Amino acid sequence: MPSKPAPIKKAGKKEPAKKEEAAEPEAAPAPAEEAAPAPVEEVAPAPAEGEAAPAPAAEAAPADAAAPAAEETPEAPAEAAAPAAEGSPEAPADAPAPAAEEAAPAAEEGAPAAESEAPAEAAAPAAEGSPEAPADAPAPAAEEGAPAAESEAPAEGEAAPEEPKAPTPPPPPPKEPTSAPLELFVEDKNDTSVAIIWSQPEVIGAAGLDGYAIEVCKEGTEDWKAVNEDLQKSCRYVIKNQVTGDRLKIRVVAVNEGGRSPPVTLPEPVLVKEVADRPKVRLPRFLRQRYVVHVGDKINLTIPFTGKPKPVVSWLKNGEALDTKRVNIRSTDRDSILFIRAAERDDSGVYEMCVKVEDFEDKASLILQIVELPGPPDSVKIADTWGFNVALEWTPPKDNGNTEITGYLVQKADKKTGDWFTVLDHYHRLNATISDLIMGNTYKFRVFTENKCGLSEDPTMTKEEATILKTDIDYKPPEYKERDFTEAPKFTTNLSDRAATIGYSTKLLCSVRGSPKPKIQWLKNQMIIGDDPRYRQICVQGICSLEIRKPGNFDGGVYTCKAKNTLGEAIVSCKLEVKQPINPDADKNAESK
Incomplete structure (x- = not known):
């Protein structure tokens, strides 16, 4: 097999000296046959791997003759003729054409050298317009030679070249809405408005964020209505002019050029009502202990409390409802007053006050004790008598006056005079010994009961009497020495x-x-x-x-x-x-x- 000939250098890559020689014959073009002095072996390109074999020597001669004409235009390299060759039905669209094959059509048609001086790019549009040329064939060489084709006239018998259009920019990506706002919750509320707060969306995107739309609807319906005419910029909004007692569903939507984001909705409907402060009873210090009042006294107790809105106040006595005929209750926004015009023993007991706001409540208890004078001891008796002494015993009273007994008062009286004298005062025991009685006298005794209110109105007297008997005593008067007062x-x-x-x-x-x-x-x-x-x-x-x-x-x-x-x-x-x-x-x- 003959050795592979050396590949032909492309016209655009020749030395500059040859370009100057090719520029001289523009005035007098020569026939294509005279312009090919080189032997066939020098111009035949070595076929590359996967390419078709080179054309015969007879066909290669005209290609060599056309080489100077292609070299005359320095702006257009030889590779620019590739589109014309691609338009030929004999050349495959995806095979690279050598320089000899690009010039072959011009030599066969016998066109003068002047026509070959026209840039090879001029043939590119005609070749592209051919029905045999694939529409998607790449034409990089034609695009490179476009400036040369505009400066020279098209060859005779060829269609006028079309101006290349600028590439159409890709359409902008579509704008998308943001993600849903975050962390929506109620900040405050009262009887006519609800204040809500939220956080901005996690994903905002290139379209940015124009604002928020706040929408509400009543519980049980799906009639969502926006409450803000203009988009809300901040992440807090007060929904005003609502009806007290309504339950509202609330949601927030982020809005931008891409549209509305998914809404964030409160998990539970909001009751339009003043926020409740936990109620608290402020029981005065003097009522934290047992409160003692005498029978017949007036009772007027004021007990303050706190809570928002106005708490509901209720009273109980010993766990049961109050008798409004005996006890009057007057309550305001800040306190409750318990009033009894004239206290009686039956008014004693444990009074419980309860203040309630919604599901919260607070209680306080006070013990009211109505006391009076106690009754006398149940019985008093003389237990024993000896010498100048008498032993007494008595029993507690049946009525203690609704309070504890603090002591007893013991008195004696001589039967001869009948005058009573106090022997023991504030005495706590139920027995006592009375001494230093006078011999020969007869005595009576009585006992009073004592509590916080004072002594019992009546005493209890002994039924029997105590007589101090005389004893046989030998009395010898002492002997006194007379004193000299001179x-x-x-x-x-x-x-x-x-x-x-x-x-x-x-x-x-x-x-x-x-x-x-x-x-x-x-x-x-x-x-x-x-x-x-x-x-x-x-x-x-x-x-x-x-x-x-x-x-x-x-x-x-x-x-x-x-x-x-x-x-x-x-x-x-x-x-x-x-x-x-x-x-x-x-x-x-x-x-x-």
Whole structure:
């Protein structure tokens, strides 16, 4: 087998020098036969694997002659003739054509070299328009040579080339709605509105998010209506102007250019009603213990509470309904008042207050105790009598006044006088011993009961009496030694110096003791006064006094009191000064009188 000839280089890849030589014969084209000096062996391409065998030497000569013409246009490489060759019925659409086969049609038709100078791309449209050419045949070479075909006129006998159209851009992907919003729940509510809150969708997409539509419908229907005219931008909305007591189903839909997202709906219908605060009874401190009231007193107890909306208040007494004829109940939004005009023993008991808001409730209890004076002891008796003592015993009262007994009061009375005297007070035992009774007297005893209200109105008296008997006693009076009370006079209070005013009486005082009774004697300037009527001498129970009536200028001096008895005597002295009055006229008037 002959060796495979070397492959022919493509016209577009030849050296630049050959391109310049090919540009000269444009003015005078030569016949195709003269343009092929190369031997057949040099131009015959070696068939590639899977390609058809090369054409005979006779057919290859014209292809070589057309090579310079193809090289004259530097803008169009030789590969641009591929569409024309593909349009031939002899060439398969999927087989690459060598350069010799591309130029063969031009050589067979005997077209002048000038026609071959036209770009090979000009033949591409005609070849594509051929019914034999497949519509989906690739034409990369024709597209590359399009600028050269626009600059030159088409060859004679060929159709005018069509301008290539720009590729149509692919259609944009369709816009899709977002995913459903998340975490829808009720934030707050009252009697006319419901506040809801939610989170934005997990998937938003390229179309973005325009807002949210909030829709409601009543329970039992499917008539969903939007409550917001414009799309809501934030994730919180207050549904207003609703009817109290309605149950609403609520849902939220996210909206964008792709449409509405799947809705997120509350799991349960919402009752349009004020949110309930748990009720709480605020029982005052003084009612947390037993509340004691006397019979006949007025009872007015105010018990505050909290809760929202207004709680329903109910009262029970000992687990049963209240008697509204005896007890009045008045309740407001904040407290409840228990009122009894005049308390009776039957009003005592355990009162329970209950406040309820929807399914929540709170209770508080208070113990009301109506008390009164107790009854007397059931019985009192004398258990024993000995010496100066009496033993008493008694039993508790049948009526304790609805409270505990705090003690007993025991009294005694002598039969001779009948006067009662308290022996024991606040005594807690049911027996007692009464002592220090008088011998020979007969006694009665009585006992009162005591509680918080006081003593019982009536006592219980012993039926029998207790007599303290006399006993045989040998009494010997003690022997007393007579005491000697004799004593010499002694002044216990001395005389004090005094100053007197002329015309105004004055007194001198002292005290003395002594046994036997001493004799008193007054002296003036060592002279015995005696029975002078200007002086008055008095001595009573040891108190000695000397009154000087309206003293004059000569009554001043030293006065002495002397006490004397059989055992001795005692003396005490003082000085008296008589002064002139401040108003001399008054002195004259006094002397004239």
